[in-house]
Amino acid sequence: MVIDHYRWNDVFTHLFRQLIFSGVKQYQAEQYQSIRMSNILSLVASAMLILQLPMHLFFASAESFNQVVLILIHITLFSLIPQLNRANRYCTARLLLILIYSSYIGLTSFNYGFETPIHHFFLIAMFATPFLHFDLKPREILYMMLWFLLAFMFWESVLINHQLTTDKNLNTAIIAQSDILSFAISCFLVAYFIYTSLKASWYRIRKEQFKTEALLLNILPRQIAQRLDKQEKPIADYFENVTILFADIEGFSQLTRELPADELVNLLNQLFSRFDKLTRKFKLEKIKTIGDQYMAVSGVPLSYHRHALSSCQCAIRMQEEFILWTKEHQLNVGLRIGINSGPVVAGVIGIHKFSYDLWGESVNLASRMESQGAAGKIQVTEATYNEVKGELIFDYHDTIEVKGMGPQNVYWLREPYSV
Template identity: 35%
Template sequence: MFSLLKSLARAGADLDAHRNRYIINCNVFALIVIATSLPYPFIYLYLKVDIDPLLLSGSVVFLFSYSMVIFLNFLRVHTLAKLLFFATAVCQLFGICLVFGNESGLHQFFYAAFVGVFFVVDRHQKILLFPALLTLAAEYLLIQYINAYIDPIARLSPDTARTLNYISSGAVFTLLGAQCLHFYWSSLRGEIDLETARHQSDKLLLNILPETIADELKRNGTVEPVEHDLVTVVFTDFVGFTASSETRNPSDLLRQLDDCFSAFDAIIEKYNLEKLKTIGDAYMFAGGVPVDLKDNAARCVMAAKEIIAFVDSRRTEDPRFWQIRIGVHTGRLVAGVIGRKKFIYDVWGDTVNTASRLEAAGEPGKINTSTETYKLIKDKFSCLYRGEIAVKGKGPLAMYFVD
């Protein structure tokens, strides 16, 4: 039974989240009105209300119309469904109030109908909102005027009128309560879904940008470039990757590359460093951005040593596996986010270019550093001076291998 009601409530709700909520509201309210209206013919019979059976049979027509509302939503004719819902409610309210008068308390259903309009008309149909409210208000005033001067069609004894009034009051409170409860749970689910979506969005953003940069971007819509005085930049590049890509299965190649980069991610996270980007088989990270880190050079070298150890372990399993070169340089640079789409946190400056040149001038399985980095790590690591080596675009540079 519950699954059937759930299916009826969601009939035709396959659009965006906003419109789906109002379609479901329309279906649920139609079901609530049907459930509220069904007992009334039996109540009239039980109370022995003096009424023409032909008028009583009108309830069947209204119940059929409310059922058609759900069917029209199922057919995706949503605007017509809501118009039918509104027209049926207007006719039903006018009819029962004209037949039974104010003493029956049936005019109280106008209150539930007035509130229900806000739950059924979505923002794409807002042109219907004020006409619907004005029509209900005008009809309510007209009924009050008619009942003030014309006797109701059905003759009710004082006791019957009082009982019917009690029942109507209870039904209206039930209807309003059901409307509000449905709205409450829908809003609660919406808030939970929104919070979940926000959490997923934040998580995705933090996979792309550092936390402080992501916060600034969300807060201001832009990220101001920041100059950093002491940042260590690391470039890694696989030796033999290009050659193996010509002979190996592309899927296997990418899977192995993903395994390596995932391991690198874990290593730099361990040392509180910042992954910047990957370009093909090259992996770039830095220490000291976006937050200053005094021992960033040592942390970067420790991470680089672990990366080499990881690659060596893979080569132990498979001698054909790639080797890796690593270049490290420390200096000043500018970091930030540029552009408006596909954001990336990046760094610019001669420090970046030098680190890239050091990687290219290195050897497989070695960490090649500049003098600037060497001065910061020489007390923690044993280093081998390589001499001055000519570098494209920069001339001779003093280089050191980290043992």
């Protein structure tokens, strides 16, 4: 019996959440709360109408019968709101919610007479409107709030005319009604002030969020940043075949002794900024820079079937940009590039100052291709050569001994890069 109770409780909770979050998408920052609020208000309104049914059924009168019909119709209409949101008809859903709400209050007032205080619910609607339509412009919100204020004032004016013809103490009636109208206008002004204040605060928060997201995307790939945002830790993915590229400046140590620190960093920044543009163009993911060494990979974190070709093409353009850079600044240095293809593990570890990194023998071999290469050359392993040998021209260079990995056949990508 206890198991059944918990099972039904879980089912009810699941259905309730499904209704509340109908049509809600996490990436819709501005619309997220508005859609959720419209679903909640439709459910609350339906629940309040259902609670009124027994009372109206108890009193057998023409007005009660009419009211029961009104309640049933409006419950049905309110149930359409989550369905419209689920179908991505957000504007239709919110407009319908306002019309249904206004319709019920207006028709109920007609049904029970002008002295029924139900029209005071228009004041509640004024406060709910900004939260229901938080993604709209302030001018549009103002129009909606004015709609509810004018609806309230209409019913109050009808009530004033009624009391002026029936009440003996006219002065008291006029003062009482003027106080109510003043209260309504005050509610309108307060609600609009709260809305504008919240909107300004929301914009400031979103601006800071965009700055934080932009900074994070400069450090990590978008897909990895999204997974970290979902509290997924640690992140580790295995990739069967990718291509790793290392580039390093030969003669950089001499520059560090000859140039001031700020000038040296500025030169390196200019070069690596050019490399950043190239890696983006050829669909490589920049991993990191270590001193004057630049590391990138193709096929991570999104698989790419032409990873080897794009890496080689990027390497050619990097050599061309490097030649232009040395000529512009009259530098006597060279660029070594090493490339290897193979399996890697990629991910993020640690909790402080984390970065996206690669592990595996394929990474180590790519690094050796660079460190044991020659200035002005693009040295690749046999694995990379086999991936693109029909599309680019290579020259067999040598069989070199790589520590811990044995002899390796290496190739030089032929030089079309004379600028």
